[in-house]
Amino acid sequence: MAQMTYMEAIRDGMRVEMKRDPGVYIAGEDVAQFGGCFGVTAGLYDEFGPERVMNTPISEAVIVGHAVGAAAAGLRPIAEIMFVDFMGCCMDELGNQAAKMKYMFGGKAKVPMVVRTPCGAGMGAAAQHSQSLESWFTHIPGIKTIMPSTPADAKGLMIAAIRDDNPVVYIEHKQLLGLAGEVPEGEYVVPLGKADIKREGADVTIVAWSWMLQKSLAAAEQLAKEGINAEILDPRTLVPLDKEAILKSVAKTGRLVIVHEEVKTSGYGGEIAAIVTEEGFDYLDAPIKRVTAPDTPIPFSPVLEQAYIPNEEKIIKAVKQLF
Amino acid sequence: MAQMTYMEAIRDGMRVEMKRDPGVYIAGEDVAQFGGCFGVTAGLYDEFGPERVMNTPISEAVIVGHAVGAAAAGLRPIAEIMFVDFMGCCMDELGNQAAKMKYMFGGKAKVPMVVRTPCGAGMGAAAQHSQSLESWFTHIPGIKTIMPSTPADAKGLMIAAIRDDNPVVYIEHKQLLGLAGEVPEGEYVVPLGKADIKREGADVTIVAWSWMLQKSLAAAEQLAKEGINAEILDPRTLVPLDKEAILKSVAKTGRLVIVHEEVKTSGYGGEIAAIVTEEGFDYLDAPIKRVTAPDTPIPFSPVLEQAYIPNEEKIIKAVKQLF
Amino acid sequence: MAENKEKLLEMYTTMVRIRTFEQKAIDLFAAGKFPGFVHSYLGEEAIAAGVCSNLRKDDYICSTHRGHGHLIAKGGNLQLMMAELFGKATGYCKGKGGSMHIADVDLGILGANGIVGAGMPIATGAAFACKYRKSDSVAIAFFGDGASDRATFHESLNLASIWKLPVVFICENNGWAISNAQTSHQNITDISDRATAYGIPGVSVDGNDVVAIAEAADAAIERARKGDGPTLVECKTWRHRGHFEGDPAIYKDPKDQEEWLADNKDAIARMEKKLVGLKYAGQDYLDKIKAEVREEVEAAVQFAEQSPDPEPAEVLTDVYTA
Amino acid sequence: MAENKEKLLEMYTTMVRIRTFEQKAIDLFAAGKFPGFVHSYLGEEAIAAGVCSNLRKDDYICSTHRGHGHLIAKGGNLQLMMAELFGKATGYCKGKGGSMHIADVDLGILGANGIVGAGMPIATGAAFACKYRKSDSVAIAFFGDGASDRATFHESLNLASIWKLPVVFICENNGWAISNAQTSHQNITDISDRATAYGIPGVSVDGNDVVAIAEAADAAIERARKGDGPTLVECKTWRHRGHFEGDPAIYKDPKDQEEWLADNKDAIARMEKKLVGLKYAGQDYLDKIKAEVREEVEAAVQFAEQSPDPEPAEVLTDVYTA
Ligand SMILES: Cc1ncc(C[n+]2csc(CCOP(=O)(O)OP(=O)(O)O)c2C)c(N)n1
Ligand SMILES: Cc1ncc(C[n+]2csc(CCOP(=O)(O)OP(=O)(O)O)c2C)c(N)n1
Numbered sequence A, B: 001m002a003q004m005t006y007m008e009a010i011r012d013g014m015r016v017e018m019k020r021d022p023g024v025y026i027a028g029e030d031v032a033q034f035g036g037c038f039g040v041t042a043g044l045y046d047e048f049g050p051e052r053v054m055n056t057p058i059s060e061a062v063i064v065g066h067a068v069g070a071a072a073a074g075l076r077p078i079a080e081i082m083f084v085d086f087m088g089c090c091m092d093e094l095g096n097q098a099a100k101m102k103y104m105f106g107g108k109a110k111v112p113m114v115v116r117t118p119c120g121a122g123m124g125a126a127a128q129h130s131q132s133l134e135s136w137f138t139h140i141p142g143i144k145t146i147m148p149s150t151p152a153d154a155k156g157l158m159i160a161a162i163r164d165d166n167p168v169v170y171i172e173h174k175q176l177l178g179l180a181g182e183v184p185e186g187e188y189v190v191p192l193g194k195a196d197i198k199r200e201g202a203d204v205t206i207v208a209w210s211w212m213l214q215k216s217l218a219a220a221e222q223l224a225k226e227g228i229n230a231e232i233l234d235p236r237t238l239v240p241l242d243k244e245a246i247l248k249s250v251a252k253t254g255r256l257v258i259v260h261e262e263v264k265t266s267g268y269g270g271e272i273a274a275i276v277t278e279e280g281f282d283y284l285d286a287p288i289k290r291v292t293a294p295d296t297p298i299p300f301s302p303v304l305e306q307a308y309i310p311n312e313e314k315i316i317k318a319v320k321q322l323f
Numbered sequence C, D: 001m002a003e004n005k006e007k008l009l010e011m012y013t014t015m016v017r018i019r020t021f022e023q024k025a026i027d028l029f030a031a032g033k034f035p036g037f038v039h040s041y042l043g044e045e046a047i048a049a050g051v052c053s054n055l056r057k058d059d060y061i062c063s064t065h066r067g068h069g070h071l072i073a074k075g076g077n078l079q080l081m082m083a084e085l086f087g088k089a090t091g092y093c094k095g096k097g098g099s100m101h102i103a104d105v106d107l108g109i110l111g112a113n114g115i116v117g118a119g120m121p122i123a124t125g126a127a128f129a130c131k132y133r134k135s136d137s138v139a140i141a142f143f144g145d146g147a148s149d150r151a152t153f154h155e156s157l158n159l160a161s162i163w164k165l166p167v168v169f170i171c172e173n174n175g176w177a178i179s180n181a182q183t184s185h186q187n188i189t190d191i192s193d194r195a196t197a198y199g200i201p202g203v204s205v206d207g208n209d210v211v212a213i214a215e216a217a218d219a220a221i222e223r224a225r226k227g228d229g230p231t232l233v234e235c236k237t238w239r240h241r242g243h244f245e246g247d248p249a250i251y252k253d254p255k256d257q258e259e260w261l262a263d264n265k266d267a268i269a270r271m272e273k274k275l276v277g278l279k280y281a282g283q284d285y286l287d288k289i290k291a292e293v294r295e296e297v298e299a300a301v302q303f304a305e306q307s308p309d310p311e312p313a314e315v316l317t318d319v320y321t322a
């Protein structure tokens, strides 16, 4: 297996599918020669040419909206929105068009498109360039929402997303772009809707995704030293959600902590907590805890931003409160 | 007390504040002589004139965006978005501008504005004119979200919303517009963040809002006949949420059913369930149930739409499952 | 084109089909046969008929909330359309879409749309697909004067221009955006002037002259097929009815309304006169066409009325493609 | 205006202040003194200086991600700005905003903005407030060539036109939207041509000629104050640096870069020549201004460096107004 970064893995996933399927193309702001704001598409313009890797004007509505039309007409667009924070500029195209076309047409349409977009705080980019908004997308039936936490998942989920016949929002975390790891070569597919136990444990289940998955793994190491053995479950895809895997883990551990970087109120952690309370109530030996960002915009100052981002310490504290 | 419809009550709330405060004005599509798509602003143009009740072009982004600027410059805009379904066209203006301006400016701005918008299914208006998207707004710190369920609340919350110094999304339900009830005259204010027990009961707490509050009341009457005495709690404002009132009621009843018209996944019911599981775990004698729309777009056909909308029968069934 | 008898008769028939369908739909809605919104295309028939007379099956169109006419002109099946208005299981969308979401992807009809202006990005994307596949198919975006104020108008025309996409933007300026006269929602007379902002051609034509429309659209479509990029075509017309059925449209000046509905303005009456004048058809022949179309529409109603409702469980299907 | 010595010297000083501040900010960012994004305004100083020379304290501006220049020209306090870049508790936003969100509502500065094009609707609304209150204040929206492709450009100019609002749209066409040359993101040469779409005046001026800018802005602002509505003013200039600090801008042609940075193009060098030529100032006087400004900027840095970080608990405050 090759060693690559999360960013390279995303790129590799796109490259594999672009080679395999001539209908796959990339469109977004500065994605061509420039390689994207974070360099994720670097080199793809040279490899696949100007007809398949295309810069757009600063026009998020038509970036996503054109992808709907292109997908309905048979292509497989990968549309990049430079920061997830800008999705407010194209929520109609995503939520009313991409998501609903199939259903509104009585099943007689297919909209295979991927919206790739980076999320997350940690670089001092402040309130409009640091958000995590996954729960908005998960609230739209017809859309799938993916948030990889490792290089291998980043690649395997990218390939699965491109091959999927539905609109998929693929959210990559800026803080993970440089994370290195083993990544299978070639057509490596991680199926959508399958959670992954990233660490086995018997005492408490921690459900976390994206950057927070990595923070939870670190917290688990600490907890292990103190005798608490956490199971870390990475849903990987929020919709479809691998409910069974979560319930199974909670059935084993009896305790659940959910960690996400989104703000707390109406974050996706609430959905998971509600599912477990509804369908796994008898498994629970303790309240379900959420470790999340506070209900505030994201501050610029590093001091404040660090106070904002959920961290190992907060995870450990939440876990311990359950014992 | 006067008897008026929910629609008249909303209008009366706006009228009272427009009389009291010359900085309050209304802008939106067809809100002037036409009186709005559902007639909510009818007569206000005649009463307050073309400078205070203004039609806009079909331009949702600048309807909300201009309100941010006008509010920051000292006015109190009431911006109407004709259907909540169109909020995808102005989520940046709401979520990145209105909501965050105060915080990003270090507290040194005030954005007192109301976005009024109707929600809800039941009139065969299909997927793009029938949604309930409240959880999107509740996921944005800096915004308040209000969903009145009775004429009196509609008026009192409208006045409170206009007087509030923050951006408020005021969501009125199309199916409630004709509902009549007692409404206090004059400056009647319902404070934001105060739940209302719409029916007392000891056996189960039902938290519901907007149209579903009315359906829950009807369901409770049926349940009473079968010996189950439901307490119906109307949060009225989703953000700020009167958590204490919910916890108190659940402490009393030990059982919780949440009813909303939003689709289930990432609906605001998940948030309430998570809060109660986190902070009121010991009160719970049974799983928390959610009665919601399914995770689908909203179908047109009346047969399908009726299958889509949560109703008394489903509420009763969910309640009974807890006993 | 004025010389092409067959094409003229075809466009005439299309206009009659649209008008007859729409008049029926109005009556059925008034009779409470189906719920929701019905936005009538009465008075604007020439635009759909003229534009679509140049289209092939493998071309795309994106329609609007006022979409019946576009669908009929692109070849939509009246029975499946009518059944959809009734919300029946046999409708184009199995009853899930209704008037505002009728579509026939096989005919290149990427749907009516409940969101004003939403068809323009979608048509832009369909046109991108045509170009990407190196076919000479094109895409048409229909939209109203009101929609020309929306975000999507600007972003779509700019992208289509810079990518030189084979898309034609057909603005149906019917003088109104609900209760707002065009003069009250934009400070220009000719919406085609907005083409300047994107460096593309813009033309305005009489929206009640089906031949003029067909010719202007033909030129724009040929330009697109040749790879020369998008065009903005404005068709100036008049909405005969209220915005939706049930809107009494008291904001209209009755004089304007009368003028526009008179035979010397109405597209169908004008076309009849032309066809008779050119001796392409006698009045009896035209009446025969109308009678045939009426039967078609009646058959569609019958089909719809006799069709079953969807099963309630159908609410849960068609959300995702497996 | 070319005759008004005082105004010319004031604009010159403003340009120098911006340039000095920006050069310092670049160095500090490179030295790792603060995180996030810094979008330098170097090369574009004439626009902010020229436009704001016509503004009063009770006028509003909405700025962009490249906002330091606008803030300085509208009278922003360098110490509070610099402290904000450092994320300090004493900064304009108590460290919560950073470079992209600096604001001073008391000075009518409704913020830099991290969302491209987001200032235009806000300025439109501020202008509405001015008109509503029957004051003769105005609002200015600064935005880039890239932003002129966004949704908000279209909707804002249309609304401002139809409501005849006292707002001036200042397009800073610096040739680039990140790595996209203007020619690659829009099919027009003069962005001012887009005014046609809204029935408002549009003019293009040399964006490195502070006098020409001040004059064009003055005319537009006077028009707005008189109640005659909005104007679109395009200022053609060049971004000296990469898009953000850290972008080596390899996509630029070095020849273009060299040409634009040469003394005969650079706004400040040209202004010095003009001032000396008109005998409004000797080089020594100009050098004195520069030295004074350097001290101001150094004092701002000192203030920032010596200021305390915010308390971590501050993350939770300022979300809502009580
Ligand atoms: C984004 C959005 N805003 C508002 C509406 C409500 N609405 C439906 S049709 C309409 C008027 C459209 O006017 P125009 O584009 O001229 O089309 P016409 O109805 O005249 O055919 C409006 C405001 C909508 N459906 N979508
Ligand atoms: C809605 C939105 N889309 C994309 C971006 C990312 N972005 C920041 S600046 C920029 C380029 C802006 O170009 P222009 O408007 O010409 O301003 P300039 O940077 O040249 O001053 C882009 C694409 C953003 N911040 N907001």
Ligand SMILES: [Mg+2]
Binding pocket: C144, C145, C146, C172, C173, C174, C175, C176, C177, C178
């Ligand atoms: Mg119209």
Ligand SMILES: [Mg+2]
Binding pocket: D144, D145, D146, D172, D173, D174, D175, D176, D177, D178
């Ligand atoms: Mg630029």
